[in-house]
Amino acid sequence: xxxxxxxxxxxxxxxxxxxxxxxxxxxxxxxxxxxxxxxxxxxxxxxxxxxxxxxxxxxxxxxxxxxxxxxxxxxxxxxxxxxxxxxxxxxxxxxxxxxxxxxxxxxxxxxxxxxxxxxxxxxxxxxxxxxxxxxxxxxxxxxxxxxxxxxxxxxxxxxxxxxxxxxxxxxxxxxxxxxxxxxxxxxxxxxxxxxxxxxxxxxxxxxxxxxxxxxxxxxxxxxxxxxxxxxxxxxxxxxxxxxxxxxxxxxxxxxxxxxxxxxxxxxxxxxxxxxxxxxxxxxxxxxxxxxxxxxxxxxxxxxxxxxxxxxxxxxxxxxxxxxxxxx
Amino acid sequence: xxxxxxxxxxxxxxxxxxxxxxxxxxxxxxxxxxxxxxxxxxxxxxxxxxxxxxxxxxxxxxxxxxxxxxxxxxxxxxxxxxxxxxxxxxxxxxxxxxxxxxxxxxxxxxxxxxxxxxxxxxxxxxxxxxxxxxxxxxxxxxxxxxxxxxxxxxxxxxxxxxxxxxxxxxxxxxxxxxxxxxxxxxxxxxxxxxxxxxxxxxxxxxxxxxxxxxxxxxxxxxxxxxxxxxxxxxxxxxxxxxxxxxxxxxxxxxxxxxxxxxxxxxxxxxxxxxxxxxx
Ligand SMILES: Cc1ncc(C[n+]2csc(CCOP(=O)(O)OP(=O)(O)O)c2C)c(N)n1
Ligand SMILES: [Mg+2]
Numbered sequence: 001x002x003x004x005x006x007x008x009x010x011x012x013x014x015x016x017x018x019x020x021x022x023x024x025x026x027x028x029x030x031x032x033x034x035x036x037x038x039x040x041x042x043x044x045x046x047x048x049x050x051x052x053x054x055x056x057x058x059x060x061x062x063x064x065x066x067x068x069x070x071x072x073x074x075x076x077x078x079x080x081x082x083x084x085x086x087x088x089x090x091x092x093x094x095x096x097x098x099x100x101x102x103x104x105x106x107x108x109x110x111x112x113x114x115x116x117x118x119x120x121x122x123x124x125x126x127x128x129x130x131x132x133x134x135x136x137x138x139x140x141x142x143x144x145x146x147x148x149x150x151x152x153x154x155x156x157x158x159x160x161x162x163x164x165x166x167x168x169x170x171x172x173x174x175x176x177x178x179x180x181x182x183x184x185x186x187x188x189x190x191x192x193x194x195x196x197x198x199x200x201x202x203x204x205x206x207x208x209x210x211x212x213x214x215x216x217x218x219x220x221x222x223x224x225x226x227x228x229x230x231x232x233x234x235x236x237x238x239x240x241x242x243x244x245x246x247x248x249x250x251x252x253x254x255x256x257x258x259x260x261x262x263x264x265x266x267x268x269x270x271x272x273x274x275x276x277x278x279x280x281x282x283x284x285x286x287x288x289x290x291x292x293x294x295x296x297x298x299x300x301x302x303x304x305x306x307x308x309x310x311x312x313x314x315x316x317x318x319x320x321x322x323x324x325x326x327x
Numbered sequence: 328x329x330x331x332x333x334x335x336x337x338x339x340x341x342x343x344x345x346x347x348x349x350x351x352x353x354x355x356x357x358x359x360x361x362x363x364x365x366x367x368x369x370x371x372x373x374x375x376x377x378x379x380x381x382x383x384x385x386x387x388x389x390x391x392x393x394x395x396x397x398x399x400x401x402x403x404x405x406x407x408x409x410x411x412x413x414x415x416x417x418x419x420x421x422x423x424x425x426x427x428x429x430x431x432x433x434x435x436x437x438x439x440x441x442x443x444x445x446x447x448x449x450x451x452x453x454x455x456x457x458x459x460x461x462x463x464x465x466x467x468x469x470x471x472x473x474x475x476x477x478x479x480x481x482x483x484x485x486x487x488x489x490x491x492x493x494x495x496x497x498x499x500x501x502x503x504x505x506x507x508x509x510x511x512x513x514x515x516x517x518x519x520x521x522x523x524x525x526x527x528x529x530x531x532x533x534x535x536x537x538x539x540x541x542x543x544x545x546x547x548x549x550x551x552x553x554x555x556x557x558x559x560x561x562x563x564x565x566x567x568x569x570x571x572x573x574x575x576x577x578x579x580x581x582x583x584x585x586x587x588x589x590x591x592x593x594x595x596x597x598x599x600x601x602x603x604x605x606x
Contacts, residue, residue: 042477042510042517050511062511064480064518065447092446125355125422127430129397129445296433298424306424 006304007262008122010180010215010311011222018211019117019174021153023048025160026085030056033164035083039063041070047087047117047174071097074112075104083111083164090116090132090173098138105169106142113163114139114171119149120262121290121307122212123176127297132173133290137267139171140240146170146193147240149261149269151214154183155237158191166193173211175262177300180215182235196243202230205322206250206257207314210236210269213260213288219311224318231318242272244280251281256321260288260314284324286317329375335542338409339369343571343601345405345418350588353422356430359569359576359584361402363506363540364473367564368392370545371471372406376553378468381411384438390468391457393442395450396475396504397431398586403440404428412439448481450474451501455491458499458559469553472501477509479520485530491559492531499559500552501527504539506568508583527561539564571601 008014016024030036030052040062044050053060063069067088074084086093093116094101105112116139119132139147146166150156156174163170182199183189190197199214200221209217214235221231232254234246250257257277259270270287277283290307304310330338342365350356371377377390394403401421408415413427420426427436431445442453454472461468474484491499503523507514515521524534533555537544545564552560569576569584575597576582589597 040511042480045511062517065477065509066480066482066518068482069480096446096448125353125430127422127445128433129431129443296424297422297426297429302424 006301007212007216007309008177008179008301008304010219012180012182012215012218014178015181016153017176017178018150018153018156019048019176021156022115022160022172022174023051025157027051027055029161029164030059033083035081036085036164037077037082038085039070039073041065041067041088043088046089047115049085049087067092067096068100071100072104075100075108075110078110078112083113085113085115087115087117089130090119090135091130094132094135094138101142106144109144109168111167112169114169115174116171117174118176119173120175120211121295121303122262122300124300124303125297128294131295133264133295134267135173136239136263136269140267140272142169144169145240146238148193148238149173149210150237151211151235152179152182154181154185154189155191155235158189159237162191162193175212179212182214182218191237194238194241194243196246197235197237198232198246199235200231200233202232203254204229204231205318206232206234206254207260207318208234208236208247208250208257208269208273209260210239211262213262213309213314216309216311216314217260220314220318223311223315229318229322236269239269239272242276244276247273247276248281251277251283255283256325257283257285258288258314258317258321259285262309263289265289265291284321286321288314288317330373332542332546335369335373335546338373339365339542340601340604342369342402342405342409344598345408345415346401347589347594347597347601349401349404349418349421351591351594352419354588355422356401356588357398357586358401358588360396360475361399362571363566363568364399364402364504365570366540366542366545367473367502367504368402368406370542370549372410374546374549376549377471379410379439381439384412388466388468391441391454391470393450393454393457393470393472394432394444395472396447396478397444400430400432403432407439447475447478448483451484451487454499454501455487455496458491458496459494461498468498470499472499474501474503475509476503476505476507476514476520476523477517479503479523480518488527488530488532495557496559497556500549500562501559502562502564504566505563506566508568508585510585512583523563524561531558533558533560534563535560536563536565539566540570571604572597575600
């Protein structure tokens with residue numbers, strides 16, 4: 001299926017959805033982190049915080065369909081020394097409660113962990129209203145927030161611990177469908193906030209990706225390799241603070257970049273990478289993302305194809321970026 | 328073009344069958360959330376309360392129906408197909424790539440859909456906007472908004488309720504589909520909003536509490552709402568989530584059955600139960 005495969009149809013084995021990995025990790029870490037309090041807005045069976053809720057019913061609250069109230073409550077809990085973890089669909093928790101995120105969490109810099117599930121178009125049939133495609137941009141626009149977009153189950157597990165250990169507000173984006181495994185099962189995935197993971201080395205260009213586009217980036221790198229282009233691949237799981245060092249090294253050592261993400265063009269990983277390099281070491285960059293449009297209903301695979309989130313599109317962008325080096 | 332109660336009941340059955348067929352074919356969706364509202368939506372479209380022109384969906388004088396609980400799109404689409412907005416076969420394209428029948432209503436792609444919904448809590452405010460526009464334009468159309476009961480947890484609903492009362496919008500009716508469930512459980516347990524009528528009354532609305540799965544009661548309540556002057560009306564429609572296939576849901580051990588289609592193997596049983604159903 002080389003070439004035409006969507007970001008969900010990787011050559012890699014399929015693992016858990018990142019929302020599932022987050023839910024299991026949170027449940028597993030509950031005993032070790034007694035300050036964690038989880039608050040839900042009637043979607044815990046979607047975000048998977050219900051697993052924590054069943055195990056720790058005294059530290060779990062379902063406040064009904066009320067996202068702005070959810071975020072405000074989290075601000076209050078954090079002011080009292082708790083570590084609130086709040087989760088809803090990325091679209092609802094970021095868009096419906098943005099002023100509360102701004103005033104009750106970001107401005108006072110409180111230790112709230114915000115998790116947005118069902119991000120991107122890969123949720124499929126439910127359509128545009130349920131698809132968080134602007135969440136990373138919004139989260140990055142909250143001063144002081146750390147913004148995480150994980151690629152697979154192992155890295156999401158590691159990220160869940162890292163976000164609890166971090167003092168301060170964090171946004172973690174998770175997805176609905178089962179996704180290809182990027183990290184092996186036998187060892188914990190490396191995860192340091194703000195530090196990209198290099199998954200493959202190459203000298204001709206660097207593909208920077210996060211979320212389910214990491215697997216596509218790896219598939220694209222394999223395809224490119226067979227036609228003589230050697231791509232470095234970075235899993236840029238932290239969009240903010242961005243790993244400047246890794247980006248600068250990539251620009252200097254490989255001379256061209258592709259940035260791939262399941263997000264709108266504006267304000268996501270592409271913007272962060274471009275801003276960093278424009279200032280310090282401009283090189284040709286190509287972007288693979290959703291552009292400036294809403295999604296729609298369809299199968300996850302069909303939508304990823306239609307909106308160009310495939311290994312083939314990443315490879316095409318890579319060829320264009322490499323060609324621009326010599327231009 | 329009001330129909331007899333018996334004819335309306337037949338319509339509601341046909342709509343329920345279409346809800347079941349379209350969501351099972353789609354392999355996803357919210358049949359139970361759609362079926363609780365079948366009487367209300369049938370009465371609005373075929374009971375003589377709404378004037379509309381399927382050939383000219385944006386006719387400025389049309390009466391409006393806003394599905395605030397957008398995940399119940401299949402009941403809206405089934406009623407629209409019955410009314411002739413598009414051929415019934417198109418119902419089987421629900422949720423498929425390229426179909427205007429998206430998982431949640433999209434007013435740009437499907438004429439006759441009044442608001443793009445799916446993020447709960449927003450439809451009543453949009454309805455207030457339509458009702459205010461009617462006043463500005465001196466038009467006589469009426470705006471109906473259907474919300475869920477879980478949806479009442481959204482604060483925006485109550486902001487809208489206050490503004491509708493402030494402007495005395497007697498051209499606005501909000502129907503609450505009180506089906507006693509929301510996504511994660513019983514609505515009364517997740518967030519008890521009782522008394523729902525008492526809250527709307529306190530905000531200055533005219534309120535009624537009815538059996539929302541009884542066609543006669545729904546027709547009477549909508550009729551009374553049109554007579555009220557100087558205040559908006561809220562009809563709390565007491566319903567059952569999945570009305571029409573409650574026995575099947577009981578055997579399946581899930582009387583909420585939120586957000587999932589009936590499996591192909593159970594479809595015939597579900598349709599048979601709808602067709603045998605009294606109301
Ligand atoms: C703002 C927002 N939050 C959460 C959701 C997810 N969601 C979809 S349906 C639903 C439950 C709705 O319950 P209710 O309003 O009672 O409608 P019912 O399905 O029972 O008819 C939830 C939480 C949503 N669509 N919008
Ligand atoms: Mg309900």
